[in-house]
Ligand code: ADP
């Protein structure tokens with residue numbers, strides 16, 4: 125066996141055992157299996173030079189294994205193999221014929237050329253035409269035998285066989301018919317690499333599939349009647365029937381999701397065994413007082429999640445809980461409860477939030493709530509003065525029981541905690557991986573903190589199970605009582621005036637409004653300029669007689685805090701702002717949300733913004749201005765206007781933008797799924813999860829002979845993910 129170890133890439137190329145012995149031959153094959161052969165780079169194939177291999181690499185195709193694992197996204201419908209004389213007008217068919225004459229002609233459309241050939245078999249002759257492929261003329265000039273796929277058309281009195289795909293049979297290609305006969309696989313291609321080229325490569329390395337090794341234990345394969353991995357790969361490309369292609373894809377998706385679930389669950393088990401946390405005693409009088417003092421009765425959902433948290437905190441392993449709840453569902457109360465539990469147990473609690481504005485808000489609110497309970501609340505953000513910061517840092521290091529609220533400055537300056545028990549990450553999706561990681565380190569007493577991640581970007585349950593299989597999930601699926609749903613209206617350029625007269629009417633009733641301007645090109649300066657511009661045009665125009673404030677990322681933090689405070693207190697009628705208020709800000713009297721250039725926002729982001737209004741008993745309004753929204757963008761806005769259900773919108777977003785992008789970071793942290801699609805493969809995912817759990821229960825290390833390949837495969841395929849998770 126060759127020693128080509130570097131960059132080993134399961135499932136195709138992994139040697140069976142660390143000693144490098146070839147795996148046992150399956151009973152059906154007498155040939156030697158050498159998985160390392162699949163690690164050969166693609167330029168080892170005929171017809172792939174340096175340019176081509178670079179273009180293939182850009183598509184993520186580097187080795188033979190990559191190629192075999194690139195499952196087609198569909199197959200063309202099979203067509204009949206017909207004699208020339210049997211061709212029927214309008215019907216797609218393939219003919220096997222010989223080229224008699226060839227010519228290139230210009231057409232009436234300028235620039236469009238037609239390649240024309242007379243082709244014949246023993247039954248007759250037909251005129252074959254190719255549009256815009258004059259460059260093929262040379263290849264056809266010596267009268268070769270060909271397979272042509274296309275359909276017969278009538279133009280006036282002329283009959284033409286319009287060719288959509290062809291093959292030269294004299295070229296000695298081993299896989300005759302791959303472009304013209306049967307179920308023809310279609311792959312994502314690029315300007316530099318055609319579908320046809322990818323297909324040809326696959327055709328020419330079909331034999332290499334004999335080196336594929338199956339990581340699934342035979343018991344699992346048998347119990348689900350799955351095809352073996354080798355057959356599944358081959359027939360997902362070149363199936364005999366659609367049902368065979370489906371069965372193959374299903375098996376490969378199952379395998380991928382099983383490896384993912386194994387990696388996640390194994391990681392979780394290991395983490396639990398070597399990260400001790402302090403088990404908190406049962407809730408006592410302080411927690412009870414906190415609940416009694418809440419200005420409202422918690423909803424059923426809030427109570428349920430607090431119970432989830434209590435159960436987690438009672439264990440000597442760190443809580444790893446993701447709390448999802450639509451905007452306005454009352455996640456803050458659950459967070460506050462968790463923090464009280466930390467302090468009641470004599471420890472510390474920390475809340476990390478993504479913006480200074482939100483840090484201010486939490487510090488003020490928690491300060492009031494916790495002050496009454498005798499709990500100290502400190503604020504740490506970029507603009508905190510040195511003396512105050514030093515004092516807080518000292519108390520935290522000393523393990524003094526207290527709560528700290530902060531932005532990422534909480535982690536940037538290496539604040540050391542003496543006894544951190546509970547960490548809450550609010551709007552967790554706004555933080556980078558490394559930022560979140562920094563808080564999850566042991567305290568001075570060597571214990572790990574319990575962690576509650578909160579997100580208002582609802583993650584569809586399926587995606588959640590796939591990507592967050594290592595976290596426990598709680599959902600607040602019930603809004604506090606008495607909310608009237610926000611009304612959403614779209615305004616395009618023709619009725620812009622109506623938008624502002626509507627806003628004026630609400631302001632005249634004593635309500636307040638947000639006017640949000642989009643982040644432009646991710647450029648803070650340009651965005652700030654556009655917000656300032658909007659502010660000027662409103663003060664000089666539609667909102668001239670009202671008190672307006674302006675907040676954007678370029679302003680000094682004290683100034684921002686002042687403007688926000690004035691707005692909260694009702695001293696301003698409207699606040700012109702960038703997305704700094706996207707998350708978490710809670711001003712019940714603000715009932716109007718105007719979003720300018722809304723087509724620049726994603727659905728989920730718009731939903732976040734809409735969640736800023738309608739938080740009190742008054743009805744909220746979300747007014748969407750989108751002058752240049754067309755096509756897909758307009759559809760998106762209309763979907764958004766139709767429903768207030770954040771989960772439904774998240775699913776819509778997921779479908780519209782593709783799975784890779786919505787929860788991008790978590791996915792790009794380790795690379796995309798190759799075969800499985802979490803929305804489409806929900807049932808397979810559930811099966812993979814169950815299978816992973818039962819495999820690990822029977823063999824926690826996956827060290828038995830029948831599971832060893834599986835353990836290797838999970839490590840090779842998703843080991844990057846788990847080491848990444850170690851830091852989350
Ligand atoms: P989010 O989940 O978006 O963080 P918040 O925690 O900010 O939501 O809560 C939104 C608003 O609802 C706040 O004004 C909060 O005081 C109020 N609220 C939370 N829970 C309840 C409840 N059970 N009953 C009534 N109002 C509640």
Ligand code: MG
Pocket residue numbers: 455456550708
């Ligand atoms: Mg919140």
